[in-house]
Amino acid sequence: MTAPARSPSAAPSPASGLPRRAVIDGAWREIGAGVEVLSGRDGGPLSRTVKRILDPLVFRLRVHPEFSAPLLSADVAQALHTELLAHADTLRACAAWFAVLKARRRALRITDGNAQELYFTVCFELAVTRGEPRGGDTDGPDAILREVHGGRDTHAVEALDALLVDPAGLRELAAQVERAWADVRPAPADVDGFLDRLRAVHGDASTRRERHERQQAWSALVTEDAPHALGVRIRTAGTAPWSVVDLGLCATAPQQRPDVVDDRSNRPLDRSVAERVRATLRRSRDRERLPAVPELCAEEADRACAPWGLLAEDLQATMVNGVVVGVQLAPLDTHAEADTALVSGIQARLRKEAYVLHARRLLADDQALHPRQHHVVTELAGFVRPYLSRLWARLHGRDVWQEPCTDAADMCALLTGIARSVSLDHRQQIKAMLDPEAA
């Protein structure tokens, strides 16, 4: 089968830009000596250098989204190049700090975590605030390592525990949950129309024009009432197009009002308010930006009662979108048919990743190679559950931090990325099951 070619022999039109990583590589080499510990064998920056240092701290992608495109125009490429070389001294100091911390890590016999992952950001901050490390100083670096590896801030967790044994505080939260749950009422919405219009954002978006249309469609969809209405329907038996049990969002259908302290089950929408807050505290690197624990709990009580357990409308819409995508995914099913470009793309990718298992003698075609794997392989067949569990957790995090999902490309990348991480996780489990040592 061949794609309808225009004229395969025609001379390729010159590209209008440069691959991002190639630009970064070229600029990095101009820094010259002093950044070896941040570089690969060929002199380019390590992938972790790009991910942990350059993207967030040098290019500051949040402020300069133009720097994040896979293909950079000549102007942007030049700006990125300039930005990187403007930080050459800081990067050299950062490299020097990393060498110091790595040496001290070894001396102190620390084996916790990955050194690059843990120290790169810290080293850049040190380079900015203190410049080059002073030679021979071990007390300073050791204190930094203790801080990095030291216990997490347990203060907030303690505050949560204290609140959960305070009868007055608990009563208040319980009353709030009751009110908030009752406040969410069914309202008329064009659910069928919404689900139909969703297909437009799942279409092929390889051209600029298609991407523009997709964005317009998504911008309109996130303001519709249907995701809210669907979130209400899953609380009433027999009115939703899906069963929350099949989706893995609840242990029993329909969805019940969450409790303040007790989890109804470990399924996302069955979790208690306290457990959701605990998850937020676990995931947060930067607790100072979070409200104090009592406010956090009050906010979570409202959120837990909101449709899909999410307050923001665009995130509710993304969740519904994830359900529509998730129910079509089946990594081990050659006959699974997806109705849109986005879903068939994800499905094709999952199929390819499942093939890697077969090629590595970890699956017999699409079946477990050994009885030990049956459990995980069955789970892989019911892909939608772990898919939606992970998506929900991600969206919950975004809701807490008030990070929107209104950008269509971002939304598609999220739905695709969740599939990738669930697949990788599954495949590693399938592999682990065949480790003879793990009997």
Next chain:
Amino acid sequence: MRLTVRQGLWTGGPDVDPPPLAAVLEVSGAVLEWTVDEPDSLPRITLTDLDAADWLWRLVGAEGHARLLEADSTTPLEVDLDHEALAPLRRLALGHWMSRWWPASARDGIVALDGAVLGAELAVLTAALEEYFAEDTFDSDVDGLLAGLAGLTSYTADPRVADLLDACAELGDLPDIGTTPTRWRADFALVAGGDPRLDPSAALASGTDSVSWTAVPPGVFDAAEDTVTWSVAMTGPAGEGLVARVRAALTDPAAGHPLSAGIRVALRSGDVAAAGELGADGDATLPLALTESAAWNHDWAATSIRVGVGEGETRETRDRVRRFVRTRLAAPPADAFVAEMLAADDDF
């Protein structure tokens, strides 16, 4: 190479023979495949995530990469591949292939590869190619490969292995080497393979069959042909039950294998069928729903025993793999793995 979009994914390169002949590598945003015994062929490339494949310019040049990022998915695209950049990727794929498909066999005299030594070399190769693993993939886990060094029990004095260990120590934290006695070893060298054939005198019928590699996990069975022996006989003091006894030769017949237990085994002989599971020693007893007289009248000539799951591959395919590794063992190529060279040394 011409790239076209198939099922939403950019794909290019020749068709690759199915496992066990496919050497694959999963890098960030792509799966690369080669037919294992065609060293000069181009890979089959499947781009599973174009944005995540930020290394593409290394293979197809910045121009080619940029054109691909802008391409319309309905039009094929021609790119030139940098063969030099491909070589280490192919080598890594081959190493992963060896760790799973190397046809170690006491009967065939194909020495097993030391899994820990091979893992160490794969860790070093993966780290050296880190630009292809910006995102976590199935093959990006260097720490996992290093953890396998805990099973390194032999060859520690070999200078080539010592060099590898030094290189590994640069990559991360190594486990305590050689202090954890493994309960099981894949690299069981040539154990005298006593013929475990069942006593044919008591049998109504007996024969042999082969294990399909793609149907069973690696490291469990001797990879030679005709290693499955079966016989049909009456059991019990009064000869009350007719059974088929099956025995599959394991890599280490003396120690058994933890993964052998539970592997499916099925007998088919015309309209007679029976199924069961192997034990840890590679043996199974399958009850046959047949009277003794019917068994005497049955033609057992066309009996086949299937061990494991799925259709499996042909004997010709397995022979191709054996030829491939024997050629390498006889004259290790310049880029042979240390584990291969150790196996080649042991061969003499």
